[in-house]
Amino acid sequence: MERGGRESGSADFATLLEKAVGHRRGLLHEAGASDACRVFSGAADGVDGVFIDRYGAGATLIVYEGRAPQWFDAQEIGPVVLGVLKAWGVQGVYHKPFARDRSKMGGELPPVVTDPRPLCGEGVEEALAIREHDYRLEVRLYDGLSTGIFLDQRENRKWVQEGVKARVQRGAAPKVLNTFAYTCAFSVAAARAGALTTSVDVSARYLEWGKRNFALNGIHAEGVAHRFARMDTFEFLEYAARKGLRYDLVILDPPSFSAGSKKKGIRPWSSVSDYPDLIRAARKVLEPKGSVFASTNTTELCRPGRLQQLVVKALGNEPRWLTLPDAPVDFSRDRDRFAAVGFTV
């Protein structure tokens, strides 16, 4: 975004943002719509390295250092974002600067990402409950760089719900295993539709957050219907296979990389090299005719057809593919950054 060599600024950004919001207007008016979505998506909406997400009364302005253009000044753009998103009920905008090389930050976060005071506008509650489909989820806009939900999976969570509902109507509550569960959004979606769930993550903090998400929806999370395992996913899958635990749906949505920790029994993980093993390990815990949902945002695996090829190679045969929903409208312009497949073995 540059005009005749002159640096662009807030007025031009306002125009781009209005356009991006217009493209997503349906989300605001849809019956029972979610009140959390992406409203500006980097290069796809005209400015590389800049992303804006709306979470009910709050919004985050995510700026990737080195990718965002030189003219982009968060202090100047914050009020522009607030001005445009006021019509969507946004009252405060929080700044999330992402360093070019986070590994050099030594685990230190920029103070602004834990500051309850927004970049502009009024502050929002520490724990905000947003609405998605027929459930609510807790998000935190000043608890670090992440907020507690991956918005791009919204329609996939609905797909999980619909699959569960169909099974429940046929008379059985399906068992859903959600690995790399984070704050258990997929589990909550499944549980709301009547599934029995198991959520696995190495982070106790995220699983506690997951339990709060269950509570937010009036689902009792301490009983036998919904289990939480603080464990390495591979370790859990091996344990489940040994114990004869079987699932109707296994959800695989791992990060691209994870350093692991010998001390905590967490294996290092790389999607490019380890995904085939994960698929094979998941297959061992499926009920007959059980399904797998496998997702990634690792660049190498997002090339068209690449994730399917990987699955076929891992299984040694072609599974029965399931039709997944298209990317939600707020991510439709950058669908090449995500890949997901569903299959029955």
Ligand SMILES: C[S@@+](CC[C@H](N)C(=O)[O-])C[C@H]1O[C@@H](n2cnc3c(N)ncnc32)[C@H](O)[C@@H]1O
């Ligand atoms: C990309 S997020 C997963 C997003 C989640 N599926 C969702 O839809 O909200 C990555 C999660 O994987 C967890 N994680 C990383 N390595 C893990 C491992 N080896 N086993 C289990 N969980 C792991 C992290 O703690 C984090 O919560």
